[in-house]
Amino acid sequence: MRPANEAILVIDVQNDFCPGGALAVAGGDDIVAPINALVPEYPVRVFTQDWHPADHHSFASQHDGAAPMSVIEMPYGPQVLWPDHCIIGSDGAAFHSKLDPRPADLIIRKGFRRQIDSYSAFFENDHATSTGLEGYLRNRGVEKLVVVGLALDFCVNYSAVDAAKLGFEVTVIESLCRAIDFDGSLNAAKAGMAAAGITLK
Ligand code: VGL
Ligand code: ZN
Numbered sequence: 001m002r003p004a005n006e007a008i009l010v011i012d013v014q015n016d017f018c019p020g021g022a023l024a025v026a027g028g029d030d031i032v033a034p035i036n037a038l039v040p041e042y043p044v045r046v047f048t049q050d051w052h053p054a055d056h057h058s059f060a061s062q063h064d065g066a067a068p069m070s071v072i073e074m075p076y077g078p079q080v081l082w083p084d085h086c087i088i089g090s091d092g093a094a095f096h097s098k099l100d101p102r103p104a105d106l107i108i109r110k111g112f113r114r115q116i117d118s119y120s121a122f123f124e125n126d127h128a129t130s131t132g133l134e135g136y137l138r139n140r141g142v143e144k145l146v147v148v149g150l151a152l153d154f155c156v157n158y159s160a161v162d163a164a165k166l167g168f169e170v171t172v173i174e175s176l177c178r179a180i181d182f183d184g185s186l187n188a189a190k191a192g193m194a195a196a197g198i199t200l201k
Pocket of ligand 1: 012017050082119150151152153154155156
């Protein structure tokens, strides 16, 4: 078992982000078995689920004539318009069938407010609305975080950068992540994470 101040954060290993899903990430299912093997080594284990109402504003379907993967301005900044995905209670929003969520201590759901997207497990995309995860981790004495999951260039990236900004020592295990890689997003994410002092290994 790893030291008591270390947590693993498993981001969005859900059907819609795996091959066959609505917003499939290539190879998304390759990381499931090694994540299952790693989780029990950590004393604190948090899983996240992207969890959107059917009329969520990050969906292209909610904007007349907008194509999926186009970008619009929201009150909180630019927003990629995604295909409908991870709709609350749907099969697409369920964890991948091979992911073992039983060892999770906490499951954080994010993106459930219609008007605002939430890539990060800590703050929604306004960078102000908290999910409560910071308080949970601090109350449990966590100082170091390992982050794995989907997608490396969106939710893993935003979660890791927020964690680093909050003062956690953060490692992202790249081999246990897969990326969407849309319009240079992967390189930008890697540079941003490195600049935030995150260890990428
Ligand atoms: C994600 C796009 C939209 C992710 C979630 O989990 O990386 N990406 N919603
Ligand atoms: Zn989403």
